Amino acid sequence: MATRHPAPGGPWRTRLAAWFGVDETWERVPDDPARARRTDAVLAAAFLVAGSLGVELLRSIDALGSSAGSYVWPHVAVAAGTLPLAWRRQRPLLVAVWLSAHFFVVGITLPSVAVSMPMQVVYFLGIFTGVAWARDRRAMLAVVTGIVLLMFGWLTWQLAVGSGVEEALGHAGTPLTRQGLFSPATAYVVYTLLVNVFYFGGAIIGGQAAWRAALHRDRLAAQAHTIEEQAAELQRRAVVEERLRIARELHDVVAHHVSVIGIQAAAARRTLRRDADVAEASLRSMEASSREAVTQMRALLGTLRSADEDAEPVPRAPEPRLADIGGLVEQTRGSGLDARCHVVEDAPGALDAVPGPLGLSLYRTVQEALSNVRRHSTARTAQVFVRVDRRPEPGFAHGYAEVEVLDDGRPRTGTSGTGLGLLGIRERLATHGGVGEIGPRVTGGYRVRVRMPLSEETP
Structure with a gap:
């Protein structure tokens, strides 16, 4: 110059x-x-x-x-x-x-x-x-x-x-x-x-x-x-970010349902000779999990195909929200892990008022954490806490939405994963400007705690 x-x-x-x-x-x-x-x-x-x-x-x-x-x-x-x-x-x-x-x-x-x-x-x-x-x-x-x-x-x-x-x-x-x-x-x-x-x-x-x-x-x-x-660069970045989001969704969906199917298959094998009715119930649960996994993967793949201008738009299934975490925990209990969900709201309806993208990220965080508990831990029980507080505090001018998953197990040897699940959690934190705490607890077990800020428009 x-x-x-x-x-x-x-x-x-x-x-x-x-x-x-x-x-x-x-x-x-x-x-x-x-x-x-x-x-x-x-x-x-x-x-x-x-x-x-x-x-x-x-x-x-x-x-x-x-x-x-x-x-x-x-x-x-x-x-x-x-x-x-x-x-x-x-x-x-x-x-x-x-x-x-x-x-x-x-x-x-x-x-x-x-x-x-x-x-x-x-x-x-x-x-x-x-x-x-x-x-x-x-x-x-x-x-x-x-x-x-x-x-x-x-x-x-x-x-x-x-x-x-x-x-x-x-x-x-x-x-x-x-x-x-x-x-x-x-x-x-x-x-x-x-x-x-x-x-x-x-x-x-x-x-x-x-x-x-x-x-x-x-x-x-x-x-x-x-x-x-x-504008072209922003569009390219948006496409890349959307594909990364879909990759995280696919990982979380597949990991969750495959782990559920694996646990249910093992339970069915053990009970098949002793109790045919229990085995049949486990097989039905496996069938439901596999169908749900296929449905969600088709929806995500349909989103990828819809990026093509010549492709016909594919209807997307409703994405999970923060209020759906309770159902996710109940499904986990059916797979053999004694999980409990605790909801803390500062006012009635606060859970439903959390924006969809934010609620989906928190839902996927809990889903990934529970999948890790089943695959990589000896835990028998897990506690899931969902908190929504719209009162301002340092770093969260308009309140926050938070999820926390605690278990009482120890790492299971020979089950180390790829680390993609935790990477997806951290990417979601960066996207929404949140903070997290992921790691073993001093008193035993493991903690995954994620807090994300609410926007000013959140009612």
Whole structure:
């Protein structure tokens, strides 16, 4: 990045330099260089034709003065002044310097050609293009300053030393008499200066305004491109996060139901010979668990398929909420683990008011914790606590929802898992900005405790 230094000489110079963009590193180039070259070539040809036609018109009315008898040089002067326009956007400063020198030389040798309307437009366009398309803004400012000083210096010399005023104000050898507020000489000098100020000033200001407008458009386009890239990145992240969420859901659902089925299968095998009715009940429970697992996995896979624009939307089953934890604990009790659920609400209905995404994360946390108890622990009992408190406290300005799973067992050897379940719990904590405590208890057993903040909109 270029380092910018304030221009010396006071605030007005600093503002002037900033307006001309002398410290800008941005370079203006045509959007379609080939098309721009063709357009400039056509423009140069059009002004060549217009300038040559103007020369013939001037010759026809005997307005070329001493050069009226010459047929070649006025047309050569027009060609030398118009053809460089074909390179005006490729070499803007070089063309501006060339046309200014052309005006200076032709204005002395062939003044009628220099002041003709087509050539005056060409000179104006040369300065305008030099300011509007110069890539080096410091060089542009130096070139334009030199052009203006040269032209006004020449004009001042002509008015002060030459015979321009006397010739302009004479009428058949008789000086003009004063008729207005100013003397003829003063009015002529002031009028000539004002015309040139507006001529050169208009070209410079117009060119700079065009340059700044192009800079503004380019920055807006860059901002729009950045916003588009950011939107695409956010969309990509949203897809990744959704797939991670579904992966966690699949892990929790499969782990929970497979562990339940495994425990029930073992119980059915043990009781099959002793009590056929109990074995049949265990098999029915296994069947219900497997069906529920398949249903939830189909719903999650349907969500993955719905990300495809061409796929038909798949209806999703209602996701579990915080109030469904009681049913989850009852199902766990049916699989052989003596689990109890305790609900603590600061007011009736607080449990149902917890937002769905937050309640689902807490539900999956309890589901994963109970699955771990069954698979990796010798515990016979587990206590599940569900707490909702909307009173503010440090770190939870609008209250919290919390689940806690406690067991009384010890780790079972040879049953270490992949750690994906605990990773999913921690990812949910990070998503909702919650805090957690996961690990063995000092008094024995294991604790999984997760607290997540409620939002201000939670009723």
